[in-house]
Amino acid sequence: MALVLTEEQRMIRSSAEGFLAAHGPVSQLRHLRDSRDPTGFSTGLWRGMAEMGFAGVLVPKAHGGTALGMVAAGLVSEAIGRNLTLSPFLGTAVLAATLVGRGGSAEQQKALLPPIAAGTAILALACDEAPRHAPAHIATRAEPSGNGFRISGAKTHVLDGHVADRLIVAARTRGCDCDPDGITLFLVDPKAPGVEVRRRPMVDSRNAAELRLEGVQVDGADVIGELHAGLPLLEAALDAARACLAAEMLGAAARSFEITLDYLQTREQFGRPIGSFQALQHRAAHLFCELELARSVVIRALRALEAGEDRAPFYASLAKAKTGEVARLATSEGVQMLGGIGMTDDHDMGFFLKRARAAGETFGDSAFHGARVAQFLNI
Amino acid sequence: MEEPVDDAGLAAFRAEVRAWLAANCPDEMRAPLRGDQDLCWGGRRWVFASDAQRIWLERMAARGWTVPEWPKAYGGGGLSRAEAGVLAAEMRRIRARPPLSSFGIWMLGPALLKYGSEAQKRAHLPPIARGEIRWCQGYSEPGAGSDLASLRTSAVLEGDHYVVNGSKVWTSYADKADWIFCLVRTDPAAPKHQGISFLLFDMESEGVSTSPIQLISGASPFCQTFFDNVRVPRENLVGAPGQGWEIAKYLLTHEREMIGGMDFSGEGRDSLAQLAKKALGEGGLRAEPLLCARVVAHEIDAIAFGLTMERVKDEARAGEGVGALSSMLKYVGTELNKQRNEIRMSLGGTDALGWEGREGDQARAWLRSRANSIEGGTSEIQLNIIARQVLRLPAAG
Ligand SMILES: Cc1cc2nc3c(=O)[nH]c(=O)nc-3n(C[C@H](O)[C@H](O)[C@H](O)COP(=O)(O)OP(=O)(O)OC[C@H]3O[C@@H](n4cnc5c(N)ncnc54)[C@H](O)[C@@H]3O)c2cc1C
Numbered sequence: 001m002a003l004v005l006t007e008e009q010r011m012i013r014s015s016a017e018g019f020l021a022a023h024g025p026v027s028q029l030r031h032l033r034d035s036r037d038p039t040g041f042s043t044g045l046w047r048g049m050a051e052m053g054f055a056g057v058l059v060p061k062a063h064g065g066t067a068l069g070m071v072a073a074g075l076v077s078e079a080i081g082r083n084l085t086l087s088p089f090l091g092t093a094v095l096a097a098t099l100v101g102r103g104g105s106a107e108q109q110k111a112l113l114p115p116i117a118a119g120t121a122i123l124a125l126a127c128d129e130a131p132r133h134a135p136a137h138i139a140t141r142a143e144p145s146g147n148g149f150r151i152s153g154a155k156t157h158v159l160d161g162h163v164a165d166r167l168i169v170a171a172r173t174r175g176c177d178c179d180p181d182g183i184t185l186f187l188v189d190p191k192a193p194g195v196e197v198r199r200r201p202m203v204d205s206r207n208a209a210e211l212r213l214e215g216v217q218v219d220g221a222d223v224i225g226e227l228h229a230g231l232p233l234l235e236a237a238l239d240a241a242r243a244c245l246a247a248e249m250l251g252a253a254a255r256s257f258e259i260t261l262d263y264l265q266t267r268e269q270f271g272r273p274i275g276s277f278q279a280l281q282h283r284a285a286h287l288f289c290e291l292e293l294a295r296s297v298v299i300r301a302l303r304a305l306e307a308g309e310d311r312a313p314f315y316a317s318l319a320k321a322k323t324g325e326v327a328r329l330a331t332s333e334g335v336q337m338l339g340g341i342g343m344t345d346d347h348d349m350g351f352f353l354k355r356a357r358a359a360g361e362t363f364g365d366s367a368f369h370g371a372r373v374a375q376f377l378n379i
Numbered sequence: 380m381e382e383p384v385d386d387a388g389l390a391a392f393r394a395e396v397r398a399w400l401a402a403n404c405p406d407e408m409r410a411p412l413r414g415d416q417d418l419c420w421g422g423r424r425w426v427f428a429s430d431a432q433r434i435w436l437e438r439m440a441a442r443g444w445t446v447p448e449w450p451k452a453y454g455g456g457g458l459s460r461a462e463a464g465v466l467a468a469e470m471r472r473i474r475a476r477p478p479l480s481s482f483g484i485w486m487l488g489p490a491l492l493k494y495g496s497e498a499q500k501r502a503h504l505p506p507i508a509r510g511e512i513r514w515c516q517g518y519s520e521p522g523a524g525s526d527l528a529s530l531r532t533s534a535v536l537e538g539d540h541y542v543v544n545g546s547k548v549w550t551s552y553a554d555k556a557d558w559i560f561c562l563v564r565t566d567p568a569a570p571k572h573q574g575i576s577f578l579l580f581d582m583e584s585e586g587v588s589t590s591p592i593q594l595i596s597g598a599s600p601f602c603q604t605f606f607d608n609v610r611v612p613r614e615n616l617v618g619a620p621g622q623g624w625e626i627a628k629y630l631l632t633h634e635r636e637m638i639g640g641m642d643f644s645g646e647g648r649d650s651l652a653q654l655a656k657k658a659l660g661e662g663g664l665r666a667e668p669l670l671c672a673r674v675v676a677h678e679i680d681a682i683a684f685g686l687t688m689e690r691v692k693d694e695a696r697a698g699e700g701v702g703a704l705s706s707m708l709k710y711v712g713t714e715l716n717k718q719r720n721e722i723r724m725s726l727g728g729t730d731a732l733g734w735e736g737r738e739g740d741q742a743r744a745w746l747r748s749r750a751n752s753i754e755g756g757t758s759e760i761q762l763n764i765i766a767r768q769v770l771r772l773p774a775a776g
Contacts, residue, residue, distance in 0.1 A: 002693040002696070002697070003686065003689055003690035003693045003694075004690070004693045004694050004697045261770055261772075264772055265771075265772070265773065272773070273772075273773045275772040275773050276772065276773040276774060276775050277775070278763070278766075278775050281762065281763065281766035281767075281770075281772050281775070282759070282762040282763075282766065284766060284770055284772065285710075285761075285762040285763075285765035285766045285769075285770065286762065288707070288765055288769060288770060289707050289710060289711050289765070292687055292704075292707055292711075293680065293683040293684060293686075293687055293711070294683070295687075295690070296683055296686035296687040296689070296690045297682075297683045297686060299690065300686050318679060318682060318683070321679055322679055322680070322683050370672075370675045370676065370679060371675070373675060373678070373679055374671070374674075374675045374678075377652055377675075377678055378652050379651075379652045379655065379664060379671065379674055379675060379678070
């Protein structure tokens, strides 16, 4: 399968880029942060993204989605990265749409997929429990109770958790805390008794909630996918999210590189543009090469996921591992080559640096995914 | 390996290629190269290492498959890019060795196809395709390395001949080559990039001599080459007088892609893991966390690079420009190959320090790999080219 975009995908890319540059640019992020916006993103923008078909990018047409697929989801993510757009795209349109689309019952799909595609429901995945990502390590317990379960435990890094209409909680129905078997996914109403949600603004001006669950009662019909066997479904959704995060980091890295190049052309010291200094030229040229490598692993991962290849998880990890490093390099070189201005809050570069850090950390950093690649390669 | 999905025409071609290779590729030629010594370079004075090597070259050349994409009229296979891709994949599938390694194929051929006269193409391309004439590259001089355009070897027109004087250095295989493609200064008065021409001549011409130079790997693959009043027929000048620099640069983009994509260690891709197992036992690498981390980081980059080669080819096929990207591929590919050799040496430990006979293969390959980021234009020069031509940064003051 060719590693170039089709005509349709090119159009999706340019329409996503054009739309987000106009309606979800970095200045919007700055405004939302400075006004301590309670939602943390523009609901108007999210409605617009739904109208553009982005919210339903992974939702089947029968449920009101556009079903454009993983490559398209990645291209939207790349545009999000270029503009540092705040939106529930990753949590709702990628994670939740994949979980419900692949594992949900007919009723769940009917109830949830249309509002996801329409941008009217926000869903949040509650998976991580510790500061370092470890999806199989789940201590939150779901004990049988009545015709359902009672869930108790604590979750961290729940993206958009403070404004979610529904939570998807990974809990243990059997086995010890790190057993890959015995994990089940539940739909949980954040307003149900026993659920406590604490909003936690992060360094990148995004929000990830901390969640406490104390004897939260759910129904048997709230199980998503198979009882005890939720991990493969969870991993599939996480891999989709990881590839989209890689695409987002690629977009953020590429954009910060453009800003840096622009500065190298225009800033003058010693009577000439600083871009004429070979020390900086070589670092810029090296960064260019790294970005090319990142672009290749991202498109490969998206294609593998779209085609449902057996090696898709390997490529998702490869992309997340490599792009995480490249985005870190691009944004820190950006700050360095901008000099003092790069350190100021007035300049956008800092936002890119912060986002690269947070996106790199989310759902496994380069070390986590490097280890996963090593496993696939039998190292 | 994943089975490729072809459209109908390509599927039929794949079936044909597969059957032909099964019937025609000698068993002995279906083993990975153990090193440079297993390559077949051809040429007037070539002594085949085995009958299998000779038969393999003859059969492939008869089909034009030593140069699958060249036109049939010039000894090529006339294949489309997609068909050539199928042939390459099918050869990889049975681990077939390349039938012929040749500067004529990698460097001169593409330049002649673009800039050569019809007579030059007919004279020179078929013998390259058949492995009958071996070429060497006369670019660098003692005073002109990275600053190639300052070269001084002169060619003065006297009647129907150019008379060439001067010397070249680091000329790979000059002592084994039959012909040389050579950059010469034909107009000393012109600005330095404009006075250069691209000349072809026979290394057996009167006045050509070579003196081998030994590398740190112990091998002696290159020479200093001297020209003392060498008379070259004027029709051997490619393109127009003064067009040499343009041709030289075009040729270099092909050379760089070739060097960047080459696996000089002659091994398949996932063998770092195997090597680690041999040296450290099953799972042993995990007891060496820092070495393990280097292996993993390298493998990630190596796979990313492989995908990038693939993507660049796909983009070329889709009509998107590649040109300056050859510097990116050269820089990344050669730096990775050096890193790979460093890691192989670490994994080999003291075993890798052997020097005599086969025991010296690994250390010699490691030393050879150091040249990758020098030959064909150094890494620093590639970064300069990317900075100036791709990123359009201002000239260094
Ligand atoms: C194994 C091998 C095979 C070769 N085969 C051939 C061959 O077949 N034919 C042929 O013509 N040549 C051949 N070469 C020569 C090769 O192309 C040159 O060695 C190369 O171009 C560098 O030139 P130099 O050796 O004069 O180094 P120099 O140009 O003197 O460079 C020395 C150092 O200075 C750096 N440098 C120079 N200029 C700059 C700059 N502007 N900015 C930053 N850094 C700079 C270089 O990167 C390098 O690190 C071969 C070389 C090797 C090692």
